[in-house]
Amino acid sequence: MHYSFTASLMARIIIAPSVLAADFSRLSDEIHRIETAGADWIHCDIMDGHFVDNISFGPDIVRFVRKETSLPLDVHLMIEHAEHYVPRFIKVGANSITVHVEPEAKHDVVKTLRQIREAGCRAGLTLNPETAFDLVEPFLGTIDMLLVMTVHPGFGGQEFRADQMEKVRRAAAWNKSRERKIDIEVDGGINDRTARISIENGANVLVAGTSIFHSKDYAKAIRELRGVPGVN
Ligand code: DX5
Numbered sequence: 136m137h138y139s140f141t142a143s144l145m146a147r148i149i150i151a152p153s154v155l156a157a158d159f160s161r162l163s164d165e166i167h168r169i170e171t172a173g174a175d176w177i178h179c180d181i182m183d184g185h186f187v188d189n190i191s192f193g194p195d196i197v198r199f200v201r202k203e204t205s206l207p208l209d210v211h212l213m214i215e216h217a218e219h220y221v222p223r224f225i226k227v228g229a230n231s232i233t234v235h236v237e238p239e240a241k242h243d244v245v246k247t248l249r250q251i252r253e254a255g256c257r258a259g260l261t262l263n264p265e266t267a268f269d270l271v272e273p274f275l276g277t278i279d280m281l282l283v284m285t286v287h288p289g290f291g292g293q294e295f296r297a298d299q300m301e302k303v304r305r306a307a308a309w310n311k312s313r314e315r316k317i318d319i320e321v322d323g324g325i326n327d328r329t330a331r332i333s334i335e336n337g338a339n340v341l342v343a344g345t346s347i348f349h350s351k352d353y354a355k356a357i358r359e360l361r362g363v364p365g366v367n
């Protein structure tokens with residue numbers, strides 16, 4: 136893999152548009168447009184209709200996205216039994232895979248994270264808004280990224296939950312005392328206003344679906360998320 140994630144750590148804000156909000160009737164064009172607009176990673180939301188109350192897409196679509204871009208693919212698995220599907224997402228070109236910590240995800244978190252890393256992929260862990268930070272804390276030393284969900288997963292276009300910023304602050308505090316930092320990602324309801332709040336609290340990776348793909352000018356939307364109008 137030739138993508139350099141580590142260089143990004145804490146150095147700058149990473150924008151990861153979620154293709155869930157893209158127009159799938161012209162997905163290829165959408166991918167090219169967000170790449171040209173300055174996206175850093177592409178976030179792929181995988182939903183199985185069990186762990187979350189929605190079904191999105193699977194490895195075949197991720198393979199298609201992989202063909203259309205050289206940007207890192209950030210795969211967010213909102214599914215049960217992630218360990219069964221991880222190899223398939225790695226095979227089609229995932230660069231990072233994030234799994235859920237909740238017992239309802241029905242997998243052995245330690246084993247799945249190890250499986251992801253041993254395949255040369257970055258490993259992420261995430262938690263729903265209702266889940267306590269204490270559940271992810273023991274794993275922080277074994278992951279590359281913590282994803283703090285700022286909506287209950289399943290659907291795009293929901294309202295950002297500012298009460299989740301405490302988790303972002305706790306992850307940022309953990310990073311301070313460690314040499315090997317983890318990326319802190321937020322996902323759900325991210326727009327220019329909530330991006331500011333997330334960054335101020337310590338997030339460095341912003342996932343955004345609606346605020347990018349439902350805007351007229353993707354480059355402008357991405358600049359606004361970075362908080363640097365005029366600079367990509
Ligand atoms: C939520 C997904 C998100 C979602 C974000 O279930 O994990 O990635 O697509 O969409 P917006 O930015 O519209 O909240």
Ligand code: ZN
Pocket residue numbers: 153178179180211322342
């Ligand atoms: Zn997501």
